[in-house]
Amino acid sequence: MPRPFKILSDFDGVWTDQAVEAQCVRRFAIDALTTATGSPRASVEADYDAMIRDIVARPGVHGWAPDGRISAYVDEDPLCECSALCSFLDRADEPTPRRYRQAVLDAGHASLGAFGEFCFHGGTGQFREEHPACIVAGARDMLDALHDAGAELVVVSNSATEKLVAFFAAAGITASEHPGAELRVRGAAGKWFLGETDRSISIGGRSIHVDRPRYRAVITDERPDLVIGDVFSLDLALPHAMRLEGDAAAPSTLTLRRHGHTPGWVLDGRAGGAIDAVVDQVGDLVDVIASRADRRETSG
Secondary structure (H helix, E strand, C coil): CCCCEEEEECCCCCCCCCHHHHHHHHHHHHHHHHHHHCCCHHHHHHHHHHHHHHHHCCHHHCEECCCCCCCEEHHHCHHHHHHHHHHHHHHCCCHHHHHHHHHHHHCCCCCHHHHHHHHHHHHHHHHHHHCCCCCCCCHHHHHHHHHHCCEEEEEECCCCHHHHHHHHHHCCCCEECCCCCCEEEECCCCCCCCCCCCCEEEECCEEEECCCHHHHHHHHHHCCCEEEECCHHHHHHHHHHHHHHCCCCCCCEEEEECCCCCCHHHHCHHHHHCCCEEECCHHHHHHHHHHHHHHHHHHC
């Protein structure tokens, strides 16, 4: 019996929609900066939004940069905005960012990076409290359809395993990290973590790091047929590089879940041909699987 068609799926942005969650992170960050500075909240909000406008106006130089190198660009995911702002505050010389940087440090945060993590986890935690059923509508039906199409799904995310289990449970899906589960999940995958080298690929004028040892270990372990994600830098750049290398563990199909915020440098020309399919919902992978099977039969 042939093995099932294995899909390695991202979670945030594939099984969720980030817009409202990102707004919760923004609100939490503004509240935290208001507390740190002692300034009126309306003034802090105006400064925050002005700095974000400056950042997103130059997306090629801003993003989520945990070790100082950009792991994902700010225009790829609205959840990257707060992290990009913290990186900006950490190095900007203008009076306004310098004032906020000093206030954050004086408030007891170890670094601007630590403050960004504080805001991200605090904001997403508030989001889950306010929106307990926050997985995409129809998740149960989409998972069933993919299983019926002969697919095995493994959800691999930077988020904690406990978060994935809770989110899927809200949709009536039993998820676990253990083999044999209705849906197997692997949290804390470290897709963002960059290795010692600066090995990169160039897509749409952006240099994207592909030395991501933790994520490579997951791909090598799972050997998927298809990888789906919504953030090219985090989800698809490494498997694309692995295909170029001829790595036996690399997937044959790379699929992007498209959002309204998905940047043109990714969508236009499908990232220089790196992306094989673009879908609007994870359930659309049923058609991608069928198309792949049709091509295989035709070539055979």
